Amino acid sequence: MDATAFPYGLRVLVVDDDPTWLKILEKMLRKCSYEVTTCGLATVALDILREKKSKFDIVISDVNMPDMDGFKLLEHIGLEMDLPVIMMSIDGETSRVMKGVQHGACDYLLKPVRMKELRNIWQHVYRKKMHEVKEIEGHDSCDDLQILRNGFEGLDEKSLFMISDSDTMRKRKDVDRDHVDQESSDGTTVKKARVVWSVDLHQKFVNAVNQIGFDKVGPKKILDLMNIPGLTRENVASHLQKYRLYLSRLQKQNEERILGTAGQDFSHKGTSENLNLRSSFQEQPSNIANGYPHASQNIQTQSNMLDSQLEDTKSTVPLSVPDKKRSLVSDAADSQNVTSASTLGGVLSFRGMPVNQERKPSETMILECHAWSGGMPSKQFMQYPKHNHERCDLLGDYSCLPKPDLEHPVAPGNLYAPPPLISMSCSMEGDGRDFPDVKPALVDCTKSLSPALTCTVDSVSVRLSDSVVTSTDGDLKFSSVDGLSSIKDCCFDQTNSQGTLRPSQEPSIIGCTELASLPEDLPGYPLQGVSFESIPLSAFDFSHYNDTTMIQSGLQNNWYDDDDLEFSSEMTDYPLIDGRLFA
Amino acid sequence: MAAALTNQLHALVNNMFATGLLDDQFQQLQMLQDSSAPDFVSEVVTLFCDDGERIIGELARQLDKPNVDFDRVDSFAHQLKGSSASVGAQQVKNTCIQFREFCQQRSRDGCLKTLDLVRTEFYDLRNKFQVMLQVLPNVLKIHLTLSIEFH
Numbered sequence: 001m002d003a004t005a006f007p008y009g010l011r012v013l014v015v016d017d018d019p020t021w022l023k024i025l026e027k028m029l030r031k032c033s034y035e036v037t038t039c040g041l042a043t044v045a046l047d048i049l050r051e052k053k054s055k056f057d058i059v060i061s062d063v064n065m066p067d068m069d070g071f072k073l074l075e076h077i078g079l080e081m082d083l084p085v086i087m088m089s090i091d092g093e094t095s096r097v098m099k100g101v102q103h104g105a106c107d108y109l110l111k112p113v114r115m116k117e118l119r120n121i122w123q124h125v126y127r128k129k130m131h132e133v134k135e136i137e138g139h140d141s142c143d144d145l146q147i148l149r150n151g152f153e154g155l156d157e158k159s160l161f162m163i164s165d166s167d168t169m170r171k172r173k174d175v176d177r178d179h180v181d182q183e184s185s186d187g188t189t190v191k192k193a194r195v196v197w198s199v200d201l202h203q204k205f206v207n208a209v210n211q212i213g214f215d216k217v218g219p220k221k222i223l224d225l226m227n228i229p230g231l232t233r234e235n236v237a238s239h240l241q242k243y244r245l246y247l248s249r250l251q252k253q254n255e256e257r258i259l260g261t262a263g264q265d266f267s268h269k270g271t272s273e274n275l276n277l278r279s280s281f282q283e284q285p286s287n288i289a290n291g292y293p294h295a296s297q298n299i300q301t302q303s304n305m306l307d308s309q310l311e312d313t314k315s316t317v318p319l320s321v322p323d324k325k326r327s328l329v330s331d332a333a334d335s336q337n338v339t340s341a342s343t344l345g346g347v348l349s350f351r352g353m354p355v356n357q358e359r360k361p362s363e364t365m366i367l368e369c370h371a372w373s374g375g376m377p378s379k380q381f382m383q384y385p386k387h388n389h390e391r392c393d394l395l396g397d398y399s400c401l402p403k404p405d406l407e408h409p410v411a412p413g414n415l416y417a418p419p420p421l422i423s424m425s426c427s428m429e430g431d432g433r434d435f436p437d438v439k440p441a442l443v444d445c446t447k448s449l450s451p452a453l454t455c456t457v458d459s460v461s462v463r464l465s466d467s468v469v470t471s472t473d474g475d476l477k478f479s480s481v482d483g484l485s486s487i488k489d490c491c492f493d494q495t496n497s498q499g500t501l502r503p504s505q506e507p508s509i510i511g512c513t514e515l516a517s518l519p520e521d522l523p524g525y526p527l528q529g530v531s532f533e534s535i536p537l538s539a540f541d542f543s544h545y546n547d548t549t550m551i552q553s554g555l556q557n558n559w560y561d562d563d564d565l566e567f568s569s570e571m572t573d574y575p576l577i578d579g580r581l582f583a
Numbered sequence: 584m585a586a587a588l589t590n591q592l593h594a595l596v597n598n599m600f601a602t603g604l605l606d607d608q609f610q611q612l613q614m615l616q617d618s619s620a621p622d623f624v625s626e627v628v629t630l631f632c633d634d635g636e637r638i639i640g641e642l643a644r645q646l647d648k649p650n651v652d653f654d655r656v657d658s659f660a661h662q663l664k665g666s667s668a669s670v671g672a673q674q675v676k677n678t679c680i681q682f683r684e685f686c687q688q689r690s691r692d693g694c695l696k697t698l699d700l701v702r703t704e705f706y707d708l709r710n711k712f713q714v715m716l717q718v719l720p721n722v723l724k725i726h727l728t729l730s731i732e733f734h
Contacts, residue, residue, distance in 0.1 A: 018662065020630040020669040027615050027623060064661060090665045112608045112668050 007122030010034045015045040015061040015073065016088070025060070025113065032119050042068035049081050050245060056083060057125045060109075063089040063096065071103045078104040080245045084124040088113060135234060197239060204228065205239060596715070604708055608671030625716045631670045632709045638663045639705060642698055646691065656694060657686035663701070675704050 012034050016022045022038045029036045037056070039045040042065050049056065059077055063070035074085050087100040090111040100108040106124040109117055197205070208225035209217050219237035226236070599605045616623040638659050645656045664679035678701040685693030 018665050018669065019634055020627055020666050023627055023630060024612065024615070024669055027620060031615065031617075062665075064658070064665070090668050091661070111665060112611070112671075114611070 007119075007125075008033045010122050010125065011055060011057045012036050012121070013045060013049065013056045013059045014038045015040075015042055015059065015065070015070075017041065017062065017065045017067075021062070021111065025118075028113070028115055028118050031115065034118075041065070042070070042073040046073065046076055046080075049077060049083070050249060058084045058086065058121055060086045060088060060121070063087050063091070063100070071099060074100070074103045074105055080241055082241070084128050086121060086124065201228065202239075205236070205243070209240075209243070592715070595711070599711060602674075603677075604672070604674050604711070606671045606673035608668065608673075610671070612670065628670055628712045628716060631666055631672070632712060634666050635663060635675070635705050635709070638666065639698075639702055642701075646694055646698060651691055651694070653686045653689050653694075657683055660686060667705075672705075672708055675701060675708060678704055 010032075012029050014022060014025050014029065014036060016025065016038075017040055019040065022040060026036045026038050037048070039048060042061070045059070045061070046068075049059070061070050061073055065073075070087060070089075074087065077083055077085050084106045085104065086107040086109060087105040088109045088111055089096060092110040097108045106127075107121070204226050205222060208222045211225060212218075212221050217240065219233050219240055222240065223231060223233050223236045596605075600609075612624050612627055620626075641659045642656060642663070645652060645659065660679050660682040664676055664683070667673075667675040667679065678697060682694065682697040682701060685697055
């Protein structure tokens, strides 16, 4: 491995409420040849990570943020995504740093942060990988270890950073190789020894969790209660992470729906708010297409759980629980039957979109299933047509199982800003909207404008609460809707070199990261509103400049005579100085 | 003509460094600017100016209340401190540190006085930035590079 090229392409998520810092950090990280995504709000960052945790290697976050304490974010990330997190602050007091370490930060940087500090952050990623290897060594599976060892040696730098966790790798095996994410596909899969979480096993797990009480639960207690030989604490711990993640996602979706974001219709059931989704599901035909396994034996327990859950939700509508038997169907069940759409509400819904009316039901259904699954990662979504597993798999399975009381991981009382909803209709180069072609694109068009789109995104609809803002065709423009915080929280992958992304010049976009990675042929592109170029000189008050009389008198002249003053300042080499300047 | 102007501008910026208005962080920003982001400094400074103004407004609002929530004031002062540190606005940053001390002491008078001070300093800095960037962007770029060399 070439040591100097090693951390190239490290995928970093930067979270900071200060737009100035966000911009600076982004620039610095890009200079380190990292792939940067910026985010102005912790809550949105969490959403992004939940949606596509496998797409990031490391997170850098400020400590002081308005919507969520940085330490809390740190905790969540550690619990749910297990990514290395670096904290930053202008405040370098020992107590603060200590707090960071205690909460699990792998480093604590003081602002102003310097390039050299950022260059080195890859070590935290690498260190974590090494720890994962060691953990695997503690497991029985020699085969896995062998694969892992081979995998490590065979990796190029990019592959190394593609490996986030075993689940990611498992999904990757099934991923369509054409997926534009360009993941390591040369067989260097790295996986931990995995326990197969069968329905029964998961049921025992959930029973144990319920028995202990969700608030007090811990991997050790669960392990003891479950009393399964061969099951390790690590297995339970990672399973617990996912479970929590899944539940929080479900609850969030439910809340979204309840808060009236639903443009979806319960049409075939009537649109009463008291619609009991549970019963509606039971009545539906069994050909709702998603990957959930059969879990009908749990229906009864679920019903009980749902009832107890009702008090926790803010309305009488219970959590939608896909509790029925399902089989994979690739052709269209009537999309109306997918009242899972009701849970989507404001999440990801194409159906209410003004664009693309001819969407095939199968496509719609898939998308809805995708969102319906809560945190079901896009990878799994991609597996859909080939997908044929019978055991519980990642988050998809938990939906069929009872849920204990859940404390929403995001600060309670954090009432509900719907996450940024970006539905995009993508057309492939050749305009076909065939299902298999559209699928990878649609997957990526979930919440962020993924750089990996192979299609040219030709329109964007942003669904916000009750309003839908549609962009124009031809260009990918974002019209922000005033007063809706969600669009302000949009985060964008910054490495898009293919898309023609141009947000409209909208001063109310605060905290929204700039699409600073615009291709260089968009000069003078106004970001964050004000472009100074246009301000008339007379607007300035020069009375302060007693010592710059030259400037004042010089205003009469044309400053732009010397257009040929070529100037480039790379970071490490200063430009040649035109001798005329100093004549 | 341009040369003389450059010298004057050079003097202006040097003066800002010399009087402690700006610190090394500003030079770091200059160094980050490159052909892929030719307006980087300008953009960052603009962000700072807008954000700084917003925060000062918040500070004033908070201190205007009959019952001042000093924790909130402190939080805004902290924000301004962070923001000013990002562009190397050293003087403003130091005033923010003072500000926070008054917040700790729950001194409304102290806070109000410091607010006035920080406001004045901020607007002064902002004006200078605006002149630099608006009036002489091209020359500025060259100049700023030079100032790195000469420092």
